[in-house]
Amino acid sequence: MGQANQYSTALLFEIHDSRFANLLEECLKESEHLTAPEGDTTFGFWMQTLADLHLLDMELKGLAETYKIDPLTRTVEFTGDETRIQYRIAHLEKVRGKKTLYAELVDAYGDTNAYAFHNLYPYKGKFYPRVVRTLINAFNLDKDALLLDPFNGSGTTTHEASLMGIQSVGVDITPIGVMLARLKDELLFLSEDDLAFSLDDLTDILRAIENRR
Ligand SMILES: C[S@@+](CC[C@H](N)C(=O)[O-])C[C@H]1O[C@@H](n2cnc3c(N)ncnc32)[C@H](O)[C@@H]1O
Structure with missing residues (x-):
């Protein structure tokens, strides 16, 4: 009886495992589509709100000659100085396949507000560096x-x-x-x-x- 139970438990796990594995595989496929946009000029999954898109739009208005944002694929097409944009822009992860300097800074410090001494002191009411950078770019x-x-x-x-x-x-x-x-x-x-x-x-x-x- 004990042995039969062991077998059935093992079988149950196997069924659960394979169902779980299938489910996991489906989820991963789905999230890959959601988190890895196709294209060489892309913005990150963290950009979820219309306000973020608006900030990206402001930056591109200042920095690019022409541009088109596709919020569904999270990609951008643009003409203009790609090196300058790659060094300056705050709302793109990659510009023509190269990681932006801003994304590198944020990844290195693990926080969008903490790089390069920005978080030296928790001063009340201080601005978000990303928004400041956006305005500087908007005015070019x-x-x-x-x-x-x-x-x-x-x-x-x-x-x-x-x-x-x-x-x-x-x-x-x-x-x-x-x-x-x-x-x-x-x-x-x-x-x-x-x-x-x-x-x-x-x-x-x-x-x-x-x-x-
Ligand atoms: C929201 S904080 C500024 C944040 C800052 N612009 C940044 O980049 O993080 C507002 C600041 O205005 C200052 N302030 C208020 N009245 C002022 C005045 N009459 N003259 C100069 N500074 C003033 C306060 O001391 C406070 O530090």
């Missing part, structure tokens, strides 16, 4: 531009501008915002020599922190 600013954020907070806007090679001026009424905005940019341009502290330097730094200077 380049290295000859000078960007002003008169309410710069902890400097998401000025920091993103620096990352894109655009000069900027930030103003804020809050001293901690000004300090953070400066610090983020300074960290970007730090050279290895700046980190060559001696033991005495480190002791001085720790004393300064201890004395809240």
Whole structure:
């Protein structure tokens, strides 16, 4: 009886397994179609809302000469400077088969808001870097531009501008915002020599922190 039970249990698992395997295979086929768009210029599966599509549209309006977005296949056709678009755009994963710089940054830091010191401090009300980049692209600013954020907070806007090679001026009424905005940019341009502290330097730094200077 015990043996019969064992067999039937094994058989049941086998049936379940094969059904499960079939189901899984179907799901994978379906999700492959959904997650891997065909085409060389594509946007990611994370883009789910009409707002995301609108932001992509704004960027392409600024950066491309002509373009056509296909939201169903999540692909884009465009004419224009593909290298510049690949370096700058925030709402595409790939441009003509090459991963965008933005997708690389986000993948490297595992977070769309955390790359390159953006998350140094959880300043209340700070902008999303991706949206800032979208606006910079929508206005097609380049290295000859000078960007002003008169309410710069902890400097998401000025920091993103620096990352894109655009000069900027930030103003804020809050001293901690000004300090953070400066610090983020300074960290970007730090050279290895700046980190060559001696033991005495480190002791001085720790004393300064201890004395809240
Ligand atoms: C939403 S936050 C700005 C976010 C910022 N633009 C960014 O890129 O992350 C608004 C900022 O406006 C600043 N602010 C409010 N009134 C101000 C004023 N009269 N002059 C300068 N800054 C002001 C606040 O201190 C706050 O940091």
